[in-house]
Amino acid sequence: MRTFDDAQGGHWQVALMEGSYGSVELIFGRIGGDQVLHRALDAEVANLGAATELITQLDDADLCAYLAEATPWK
Numbered sequence: 001m002r003t004f005d006d007a008q009g010g011h012w013q014v015a016l017m018e019g020s021y022g023s024v025e026l027i028f029g030r031i032g033g034d035q036v037l038h039r040a041l042d043a044e045v046a047n048l049g050a051a052t053e054l055i056t057q058l059d060d061a062d063l064c065a066y067l068a069e070a071t072p073w074k
Contacts, residue, residue: 003031004060006067015049015064016041024051028070039069 011031017038018024024045028037029044045051058066 002055002058002063004063006064012063012067014055014067016048016055017071018046020046022047024048026066026070027073028056028067038073039066039070 001013003013013029015027017027024041026039041051045054
């Protein structure tokens with residue numbers, strides 16, 4: 001899990017979630033709010049191990065770019 005700030009000063013946490021058939025998603029939760037968003041990583045990684053490595057290499061700007069592509073969790 002990582003914590004970062006968006007360009008508007010919002011505080012977020014991002015975690016990985018492994019789905020069926022090895023799919024992996026980023027799950028974003030706004031700290032102090034009720035927003036929960038998700039973004040699939042299937043095009044970038046093949047499994048949870050690769051996703052874990054990816055997320056450790058991302059900086060806040062990268063996380064904000066993924067956040068901008070995220071959609072509401074239903």
